[in-house]
Amino acid sequence: MDTDLAAYLDDFTRRDWETLDPDTVDDPVRIAVVGLGWFAREWALPGIARSAYTEATVVCDVDPETTESVAAARDLTGVAPEELRSGAVADEYDAVYVATPNATHLGYVEAAAEQGKAVLCEKPVESTPERAERLVAACDDAGVPLMVGYRMQTDPAVRRLKDLLDAGVLGDVVHVHATMSQTMLGELSTDHDQWRLDPALSGGCALMDIGVYPLNTTRFVLDAEPTRVFGTTRTEHEAFAGVDEHASYRLTFPDGVEAMCSVSQNAQHASRFEVVGTEGRAILDPAFYEREDRGFAVVRGGTRADVDFEQVHQPEAEFAYFGHHLLAGEPFHPDGEHALGDARTLDAIYESAESGAVVELTD
Known part of the structure; x- marks a missing residue:
């Protein structure tokens, strides 16, 4: 490898965004995971657990059996969508990760914004530009941070x-x-x-x-x-x-x-x-x-x-970035x-x- 390339590719996996020491994090960002499809179960939840900056505390899905089984397997609080939207367990999470079908993102994000919770919403952010604009406006109006999941x-x-x-x-x-x-x-x-x-x-x-x-x-x-x-x-x-x-x-x-x-x-x-x-x-x-x-x-x-x-484990890197920036007070x-x-x-x-x-x- 020539010297020009080496200057940029040495230490390839460096986290050029990281300013905090992950070993000193005592209170990671607590995340409610909404939508327990295969990606959330097999990749997002493990990624949250692997990150020093985050931990999952609440799970939610429209299927009660899925919610119950995932909550039991990981010792988490499981709630139905209406409970999450009402804020019934809002004291158990600091942020909400929305991984539901595209056209259902808006309702969950609006609820999280009303509760003053930071949001990590999967891409594409909604099913139409109009609904996407409403979602972004909900977070802006509430003054809550919004990151979109471009891992x-x-x-x-x-x-x-x-x-x-x-x-x-x-x-x-x-x-x-x-x-x-x-x-x-x-x-x-x-x-x-x-x-x-x-x-x-x-x-x-x-x-x-x-x-x-x-x-x-x-x-x-x-x-x-x-x-x-x-x-x-x-x-x-x-x-x-x-x-x-x-x-x-x-x-x-x-x-x-x-x-x-x-x-x-x-x-x-x-x-x-x-x-x-x-x-x-x-x-x-x-x-x-x-x-x-x-x-x-x-x-x-x-x-x-x-x-x-x-x-690297892509979801781990994404959730580490999300949690790190919330803890450090840095914009996404x-x-x-x-x-x-x-x-x-x-x-x-x-x-x-x-x-x-x-x-x-x-x-």
């Missing part, structure tokens, strides 16, 4: 890639290529009666569920906002009737930088993110899934350097206003797919 932003591989771009190591960025796909009704579930296939709950499927990863990661590493979009969606199988099974979109950024992205809920499992500049390119492959190790490579002058680094980067950028862009991509035309984005 790629706290993954060291993505942060080191951004470091390289910021330092000009890859030259001027020319374009970005990104892809993310899975067989949703195979890898995750065989249940066709699920919320991602209900447009009223999800707002869409391939684009809303996984299309947000290439979109937000591109915005983050470029530190820029798209000025126009062009998108297409496609649905071939009856199981996906009413939602998008596949989606592709092109984002145009200032200075003519373009990102070409494709996602699918019914294709071979894959995820890749590549940024190409005038002096080199950086590649994350695999890139986006929490359940697989990320790969990181840089190509400059015809030489490829693959970085071998200790993998992926806040509500940042999330509204995704909400509006996703909506514009759907508009483009329907009209067949490029859609200009305005502030």
Whole structure:
């Protein structure tokens, strides 16, 4: 590895955002976990437990049996949604993590804001831009911190890639290529009666569920906002009737930088993110899934350097960042206003797919 790269890639997994000593944390942020789907059970709850800055104290789900079993297994307080919204056990948590279907985020966040609790809300922040704006406004009006769950932003591989771009190591960025796909009704579930296939709950499927990863990661590493979009969606199988099974979109950024992205809920499992500049390119492959190790490579002058680094538990890093910033009194980067950028862009991509035309984005 050449010296220019080494300067930015040494100590690869460093937490460049950390100002507190995790060993000195006596009172971690207590979190109520709302929505106990597979991700919350298998990844979020373990991530909260692994972080020195957070601990789960309350769990809540619309299914009483799930709530009871998770609460019993982890020795937590389990409550029904109406109990959580009423504030019946509000003295048992400092913050609320919302991992329910997209179109149900707003009600839980409004309740948390009324209770004066900090919020970590999963992405996309809501099912429509209008509902997303109401959610962000609820936290702003109540004066409570809102972070949105873009876990790629706290993954060291993505942060080191951004470091390289910021330092000009890859030259001027020319374009970005990104892809993310899975067989949703195979890898995750065989249940066709699920919320991602209900447009009223999800707002869409391939684009809303996984299309947000290439979109937000591109915005983050470029530190820029798209000025126009062009998108297409496609649905071939009856199981996906009413939602998008596949989606592709092109984002145009200032200075003519373009990102070409494709996602699918019914294709071979894959995820890749590549940024190409005038002096080199950086590649994350695999890139986006929490359940697989990320790969990181840089190509400059015809030489490829693959970085071998200790993998991090993505949700642990995300919850550590959330808890750390609450304890340190520091603002989040992926806040509500940042999330509204995704909400509006996703909506514009759907508009483009329907009209067949490029859609200009305005502030």
